[in-house]
Amino acid sequence: MSSGALADLKVLDLTHYIAGPYCTKLLAGFGAEVLKIERPGTGDPLRSVGPFTKGCSDIEMSIPFLWLNTGKKSVALDLKSAPGLEYVKKLIAWADVLVENFAPGVMMRLGLDYETIQAINPRLIMTSVSNFGQVGPYRDCRAEEITLYAMSGQMNATGDPDREPLAPGLAINQYTAGLHAYIGTLAALHHREKTGEGxxxxxxxxESGVDNIEIGLINFLHQGIRSRRSKHIMVPWRNYPCKDGMATVICAPFRHWVQGARLFEAPELLQEKYHHVRGRHVERERVEELIQPWISSKTREDIFHAGQQQGLAFGYRASLAEALALPQHLARDFFVKTDDGRGGSYNYPGAPFKLSATPWHQERAPLLGEHTAAVLSRTLKLDRAEPDQLGAAGVGEGFKQAAAEDASRVTPRGALTGIRVLDLTHSWAGPHGTRILADLGAEVIKIEYLPRLCLLRAGIVKDQMYNKRPMWFQVNRGKRSVTLDMNNPEELETFLDLVRISDVVVENARGGVLERRGLDYHSLVKVKSDIIFLSMAAFGKTGPYASYAGYGATMEALSGAESLTGYYGSTETKRVREIDVTNGIFGAAAVLTALHHREKTGKGQWIDLSQLETVSHGLIGEHLLAFAMNGIVPPVRGNRHERFAPCGCYPSLGEDRWVTLVIRNDREWLELCELIDRPALSNDPRLQTVTGRMAHHDEIDRAIAEWTSAREAGEVQDLLQSQGIAAGAVMNVEDLSRDPHLVARGFLVTTSDGGEELYPGNPIRLSRDHSPPAWRGPDLGRDNEYVLCSLLGRSQAEVPHICEDDLGTALDP
Structure with a gap:
């Protein structure tokens, strides 16, 4: 039996392609027994998607399948046959969790809707992953990754301002949704542990995609600010050409800029007008003119290490080959040699985060139907020779009795009610992770340091601007704020007292920072023996880069992820910008994994999460594996697709208005030609196959653009969707604020304390509790009295008062 954190769990996996399988891959990697139900003969359709190992187009050789299905067991069953369906119902009675990602309605047609499943096993957690959710006007819309990226608002911010929006070279929506499914599953299991309820x-x-642009959306909802494709507001904060490629030059942490600016050997940069980030923003062109000569004279490695030695989060744009060979990855054993069961052994990305007591288990993906006989024989105690004798009588009676016994229990508000989290994080990734925990009901206490407030609070203290910023309200909603100075022995003791009554500590400092203060896991476990301690350092807490700083731009470049996104035919790559949110989601996933283990054993542990590794695992794992296996570097495709044509982003009526579409088969091609009134295209012998359409993509794009440019994007979307074609308008934040699907699903919410402003909702929807945020991000020190007096029993005289003269911001030089 596995010793993983989730070793007690039994999972029935009815997923295919990417999002669902990524959720169940994580469950398997952390110890759950995952039975993947596949169609006999063909299996998961992903088995037929390349690239293939050894160049062999065989269903057992698909690299994406090998990546997304590690550690699972394959059971071949036909869900459309009566015997197959009965087998699945027996497995439902056995399982703790069922994960499926069929189109909405399919499970009901199979006779496996939630109500039916609940009757079989009332304690079961059923997680459904779909393009637009189980209800709402877009429920049955067709979508590919570009469709979802467009309709979620992310695409509007990606690419150049004077060109069409750009799709990512990585499946961001798929992987973030898979992570949300994993978190939702574990949160529901935590709820079941307290109540007995499935x-x-x-x-x-x-919605997972919309959550990725939470800051852009909240800025519109509260201030009417419409963001679009543009340069980063901070300067410098992008890639610059250097001697051997592109260097990532980031001017933060901002307190290190004045010293770090000496690197550029440009005395003018040391003038006071450039000390603050606001001054550099005003003088953007001059700053970039001054730094470029030094950058041009150095190699990427030289620039990376020189900047980091000054405390600045420099990096460089790495290729997949360079990412595989990063000394940090090698020192931390991130890549794990894995036998693929097909005659090969390759370096797979290993654990997305490292649990000190319950490590990740890396096992190969299964052959189709490899475990059918063994699983059914062992789990159901059946005679292999007589499977047709199966019946559903008596299924789940034990579970029904257990559920009846639990019926009198009170259902708490929020799956994580009763869990207390101390939040030492700053910027975006860490706070996003703890925001998810707060959304799910945990009491999250944010520890704030007055001389250097979090970046999200604002760069100005005058007139309490630190209590007025929408991005702070969003990312720290539902949390409490207490102000403590760990340099003060008395306030340090207050923090330690809080540790004694808490369950989780989350921090994202560079390696060595908390260790020097005696606030690392090895120190705090002596204070609270079962504490769960999550470290979210940019590069992890060990290895040669452990003390290095990093932001999303640093991680995206060094991981190799940035090398995959760019306009078709261009060698210049582009950022996708969602890296911080992805890393934050991984942080919440790590906490819930360790919480599950503690529920079963009473033991806490340390989680060492490297944001470089989570990007590598959670966004480009399949690409890193393909390179390790075949030396394959995927071409930069822009808005085109590797298997379908045409696929692209086309102009529509209005300024900067665009619509995407994907033609996935010959029938859809003929439908499109009829809709745009181009019979010559449908009759053109060159365009009768996808290969031919790919060869003449430019010609087809011109014809489509001529048609779409005379129509509104929403009109094109609705017209094409009515014919079963995956089409989606490129939404901006204003579109999202009134999107009929989001409105129908109640995604935009007000806080439960009576606030009137709207907030993006929680993309993790639990049927027994989907409460809105308790309150907006708290005013500075709002909960000092509650924490010191109510929680710790201190006197009113010990409650600190805040003086603006004592305040500083993260933007201060």
Missing amino acids: QHVDISLH
């Missing part, structure tokens, strides 16, 4: 988790890839 429930249904509804994950929409569309």
